[in-house]
Amino acid sequence: xxxxxxxxxxxxxxxxxxxxxxxxxxxxxxxxxxxxxxxxxxxxxxxxxxxxxxxxxxxxxxxxxxxxxxxxxxxxxxxxxxxxxxxxxxxxxxxxxxxxxxxxxxxxxxxxxxxxxxxxxxxxxxxxxxxx
Amino acid sequence: xxxxxxxxxxxxxxxxxxxxxxxxxxxxxxxxxxxxxxxxxxxxxxxxxxxxxxxxxxxxxxxxxxxxxxxxxxxxxxxxxxxxxxxxxxxxxxxxxxxxxxxxxxxxxxxxxxxxxxxxxxxxxxxxxxxxxxxxxxxxxxxxxxxx
Numbered sequence: 001x002x003x004x005x006x007x008x009x010x011x012x013x014x015x016x017x018x019x020x021x022x023x024x025x026x027x028x029x030x031x032x033x034x035x036x037x038x039x040x041x042x043x044x045x046x047x048x049x050x051x052x053x054x055x056x057x058x059x060x061x062x063x064x065x066x067x068x069x070x071x072x073x074x075x076x077x078x079x080x081x082x083x084x085x086x087x088x089x090x091x092x093x094x095x096x097x098x099x100x101x102x103x104x105x106x107x108x109x110x111x112x113x114x115x116x117x118x119x120x121x122x123x124x125x126x127x128x129x130x131x132x
Numbered sequence: 133x134x135x136x137x138x139x140x141x142x143x144x145x146x147x148x149x150x151x152x153x154x155x156x157x158x159x160x161x162x163x164x165x166x167x168x169x170x171x172x173x174x175x176x177x178x179x180x181x182x183x184x185x186x187x188x189x190x191x192x193x194x195x196x197x198x199x200x201x202x203x204x205x206x207x208x209x210x211x212x213x214x215x216x217x218x219x220x221x222x223x224x225x226x227x228x229x230x231x232x233x234x235x236x237x238x239x240x241x242x243x244x245x246x247x248x249x250x251x252x253x254x255x256x257x258x259x260x261x262x263x264x265x266x267x268x269x270x271x272x273x274x275x276x277x278x279x280x
Contacts, residue, residue, distance in 0.1 A: 020147075020179055021147055022150050024239070028239065052154075052175060054176050054179040054180055054183065054247065055180060055183075055243040056183065056240075059238075062241055083169075083175075087247065090243070090247060091243050091246070
């Protein structure tokens, strides 16, 4: 399942449930449709509600990463579970997107809190195997 | 092979069965009281193998069956075999190469075998063109849970 939030500079896709081959296409179509409406500089895939992901999710991330490259946008992955982080690590997908853990933990997918910058320093820190 | 317990199940190679297949294997493995991480590893590996059969085995033909066999072996080893009678793989080495996919247009990452390998202790793939593909995985679960 997916819930999209469009803001002037960014698009956030709150994903939930299980991401496998069966469900990936629906997510892909919904995200791409929203991206092509506004070409946001930042696209965030928020995994907080995702209970399972296999390499079909990696295909989803790789495809979106390619789409973002076409127009120079940035892809971010927020709140992946431990299982998802493991799949990301094995696939090297952690090089395709900025990964942030514990972004607004335990909050329903609603108001955005301004994100602290700078980005580059944080990038290293957040993709820690034992972040929690 | 001293099999302590066994589950065998077959179902059509349809994508809506992916979730069922991985959940079924995990439910069977639960009798060994695996850790959350071990269960997640099994779930992911099974999902990859079953998805391969669904995506590739019966491409362009009527969806056939997938047969999943799970066994408990001594020393807390889980044995999983996932077999189809589909088109088979002509070049197994190429198919197992990370990031190689015969279906890139469908956004397959080409990482199915890589994930299976990473999440289990051993992976065997045997295949014959036009006869089908059988994937066998083994994973040894760690320590006996406390209190046993």
